[in-house]
Amino acid sequence: xxxxxxxxxxxxxxxxxxxxxxxxxxxxxxxxxxxxxxxxxxxxxxxxxxxxxxxxxxxxxxxxxxxxxxxxxxxxxxxxxxxxxxxxxxxxxxxxxxxxxxxxxxxxxxxxxxxxxxxxxxxxxxxxxxxxxxxxxxxxxxxxxxxxxxxxxxxxxxxxxxxxxxxxxxxxxxxxxxxxxxxxxxxxxxxxxxxxxxxx
Amino acid sequence: xxxxxxxxxxxxxxxxxxxxxxxxxxxxxxxxxxxxxxxxxxxxxxxxxxxxxxxxxxxxxxxxxxxxxxxxxxxxxxxxxxxxxxxxxxxxxxxxxxxxxxxxxxxxxxxxxxxxxxxxxxxxxxxxxxxxxxxxxxxxxxxxxxxxxxxxxxxxxxxxxxxxxxxxxxxxxxxxxxxxxxxxxxxxxxxxxxxxxxxxxxxxxxxxxxxxxxxxxxxxxxxxxxxxxxxxxxxxxxxxxxxxxxxxxxxxxxxxxxxxxxxxxxxxxxxxxxxxxxxxxxxxxxxxxxxxxxxxxxxxxxxxxxxxxxxxxxxx
Numbered sequence: 001x002x003x004x005x006x007x008x009x010x011x012x013x014x015x016x017x018x019x020x021x022x023x024x025x026x027x028x029x030x031x032x033x034x035x036x037x038x039x040x041x042x043x044x045x046x047x048x049x050x051x052x053x054x055x056x057x058x059x060x061x062x063x064x065x066x067x068x069x070x071x072x073x074x075x076x077x078x079x080x081x082x083x084x085x086x087x088x089x090x091x092x093x094x095x096x097x098x099x100x101x102x103x104x105x106x107x108x109x110x111x112x113x114x115x116x117x118x119x120x121x122x123x124x125x126x127x128x129x130x131x132x133x134x135x136x137x138x139x140x141x142x143x144x145x146x147x148x149x150x151x152x153x154x155x156x157x158x159x160x161x162x163x164x165x166x167x168x169x170x171x172x173x174x175x176x177x178x179x180x181x182x183x184x185x186x187x188x189x190x191x192x193x194x195x196x197x198x199x200x
Numbered sequence: 201x202x203x204x205x206x207x208x209x210x211x212x213x214x215x216x217x218x219x220x221x222x223x224x225x226x227x228x229x230x231x232x233x234x235x236x237x238x239x240x241x242x243x244x245x246x247x248x249x250x251x252x253x254x255x256x257x258x259x260x261x262x263x264x265x266x267x268x269x270x271x272x273x274x275x276x277x278x279x280x281x282x283x284x285x286x287x288x289x290x291x292x293x294x295x296x297x298x299x300x301x302x303x304x305x306x307x308x309x310x311x312x313x314x315x316x317x318x319x320x321x322x323x324x325x326x327x328x329x330x331x332x333x334x335x336x337x338x339x340x341x342x343x344x345x346x347x348x349x350x351x352x353x354x355x356x357x358x359x360x361x362x363x364x365x366x367x368x369x370x371x372x373x374x375x376x377x378x379x380x381x382x383x384x385x386x387x388x389x390x391x392x393x394x395x396x397x398x399x400x401x402x403x404x405x406x407x408x409x410x411x412x413x414x415x416x417x418x419x420x421x422x423x424x425x426x427x428x429x430x431x432x433x434x435x436x437x438x439x440x441x442x443x444x445x446x447x448x449x450x451x452x453x454x455x456x457x458x459x460x461x462x463x464x465x466x467x468x469x470x471x472x473x474x475x476x477x478x479x480x481x482x483x484x485x486x487x488x489x490x491x492x493x494x495x496x497x498x499x500x501x502x503x504x505x506x507x508x509x510x511x512x513x514x515x516x
Contacts, residue, residue: 023284024277024278024281031275031276035273035276036270049274052276053279057287060281126266130263131267146264147268167228171224174228174231174263174264177264178260182259
């Protein structure tokens with residue numbers, strides 16, 4: 001969501017002062033990106049939901065400690081990551097394709113034909129399965145870079161890795177994903193997700 | 201061609217296969233968004249003549265595109281706010297914050313009126329408010345004002361009500377507060393919290409507290425009573441409606457009140473006195489006996505037993 005820094009800081013100040021409307025706006029400004037990230041990281045929507053909710057609760061309870069010189073989203077994701085690590089120690093990171101696949105995005109129309117819905121479900125399952133083929137570091141960095149569109153420098157700071165290491169994980173992860181799709185999915189399937197110019 | 205090994209990177213670079221091959225580094229650079237316009241033109245020319253490399257690039261781009269597909273996100277706001285509200289004691293709506301802002305003005309005006317009334321009363325009847333025989337309580341944060349004559353209470357109530365009526369409905373609770381003071385039973389009390397607000401109505405700090413009664417209390421008793429009050433969350437919203445009383449509002453206070461807040465009362469009261477008297481506090485009215493190093497406003501809480509004289513100490 002495109003919220004500028006000043007507006008976000010203002011929301012945070014109001015939320016610290018006890019304004020529930022501002023706190024709601026702050027949550028809604030970040031919930032989509034955090035949930036999408038946690039859903040792909042965990043492969044399980046129930047775990048993702050628990051983590052996201054807990055992360056927001058912890059953030060709001062400690063909002064007065066937030067330093068506005070830093071990015072709020074980085075702080076939020078850092079707290080969520082700690083919760084994710086804890087959750088993964090309790091749950092085996094098994095991709096729950098039935099549930100994840102049933103979560104529809106905005107691109108699903110209510111009256112879409114059943115066959116198309118099944119293809120969408122299959123597509124989401126495949127994305128999740130491909131991500132689970134990656135190491136946790138590769139998955140995290142791939143998602144931060146390509147899903148969250150964080151710059152390499154920020155990812156390096158967030159993961160506490162040198163930029164070169166971040167790039168290495170990114171490149172290897174991308175290749176593993178591509179290989180997975182090549183081996184398991186058809187060109188027709190991949191073409192559904194192409195929103196960029198394809199070189200022929 | 202060597203097989204692709206995802207566990208060990210991609211294996212040999214494409215440049216190992218001779219002229220015309222596109223290095224993996226270049227494909228990575230494209231996908232990383234690090235290829236400038238000049239380089240990209242030459243690179244894309246190269247890719248067009250290299251089906252393998254362009255195929256890899258396209259396949260990877262499609263895989264990346266898949267990551268960006270939206271997911272159906274539940275709304276977390278309500279449940280998160282509910283949880284946070286439970287843990288920390290509640291939230292304030294914008295309306296509530298504005299109402300508290302009005303309440304703050306009303307409370308401040310009422311206190312100014314109270315002090316002014318005391319000052320005027322003292323000038324009219326010198327010695328009536330002589331506090332010299334009444335020791336300070338609450339470690340110097342609170343002193344007492346005698347209304348044993350029965351006249352001070354009614355005069356202050358009348359004067360204060362007259363002042364705060366100008367503030368409209370938002371001051372109702374304050375009017376009620378001070379209006380009832382004259383009739384209040386001995387040992388009962390009313391408490392006013394004053395919230396510091398910024399230019400745009402936002403709360404900028406912890407609340408200040410003003411407690412009105414006719415009995416001195418100890419700091420320990422205050423702390424205990426506040427702890428009891430602040431554990432009763434949930435009534436704030438209801439009590440902030442027009443006609444709600446400050447007493448009910450205090451019952452629903454979401455904030456933990458500690459002794460630091462009590463300490464700010466003296467400062468606020470000093471300021472109020474200066475506004476009322478327009479004179480330096482140490483040489484004016486009530487401060488003559490009280491020196492305003494402590495409170496010119498009586499402090500106590502509902503249901504308190506008066507302190508034994510032995511418990512009342514001069515401020516250190």
